[in-house]
Every structure is written in structure tokens, then in C-alpha cells.
Amino acid sequence: MAYWLFKSEPFKWSWEQQKARGKAGEQWDGVRNYQARNNMRAMQLGDLGFFYHSNVGLEVVGIVEICALAHPDSTTDDPRWECVDIRAVQDMPDPVSLKDVKANPKLENMALVTSMRLSVQPVSEAEYLEVCRMGGLDQPPRAGG
DNA sequence: GCCAACGTTGGC
DNA sequence: GCCAACGTTGGC
Secondary structure, eight states: OOEEEEEEOTTTSOHHHHHHTGGGOEEOOOOOOHHHHHHHHTOOTTOEEEEEETTTTOEEEEEEEEEEEEEEOTTOSOTTOEEEEEEEEEEEEEEEEHHHHHHOGGGTTOHHHHSTTOSEEEEOHHHHHHHHHHTTOSSOOOTTO
């Protein structure tokens, strides 16, 4: 079981829209980067991830769960590109900003800081727990239930 | 809106 | 297989 982070520009696909899809979830389509795709291929059902608003907001706003393994991306005919489905699990009570992440020495190696442009990133368990703590989640959901 | 970082493409 | 040109991402 593992943890991840998904970036989305809120004017393209926001946390509110993601939550509106409920348990059915939504495919995380449109990724055209090999590293991001490879991360999605490595995801398992029940893995959790952060939902991050890039460009506007610049904060972790919620937690999502992987609800479908990597499958062809329906927005392209190019067989190279795949995507998983994710569904909203819960809000971050206190959204954690990029600034806060950068200011926390425990998170200095987080991909959000070191691989700024990667849109689908791995998150270590320690990083996951620390960001949840900063976001006001004392009892964060754990991957795999 | 700017521009740095960085991934991809294509000529050689 | 190198590397310059180009396109995109995303913080500022």
C-alpha cells in the first residue's frame, strides 16, 4: 500500500468537482508524462493520495482513494497513456499550502518540493502522516483501509 | 503575464 | 545518441 499526490488546476478540475462525483470517482485523465503515468501504473486499489490545487490555491485540499487500476486513457487514442480512477475520501480540515510544506524541514524531500512539475507523485508514509497532521487530521485514513 | 525548469522531439 | 529547439507546467 502506498500514498500519492495528484495535482489539478482547480479551474480545470477542482476538489469540489471531484467530491461531486462521489463514490463512483473519476478517471484521472490527461496525463501525458511518462513518470506520472508510471506512478499511476504502480498504484493499487485502496492506495490513498492527496488532492492538490496547483496554479490557484497551491494547497492540499483533500484525500482521495484509488478506485480503479490503471487503464487506457479514454481522452486519447494513443495507447501509451493510461490513468487510474480516484474518488474523494475526505476534506483536509485545514488545507496545507505549498508554503507550509516548503517551510517544514520534515518535508524537504517531498516530491512536491523536489519535483515541482511532476503532476502525479509518490508520497512517503511519513510525509503523508506529517501533511495530515498539519492539515488538522489527527486520525488520518490509512491506505488499504 | 513572465520565465525557469524540465520533458519531448527531431535533425544530424 | 547527442543536443538544440520547442512546448508545457506551475510558482511567482
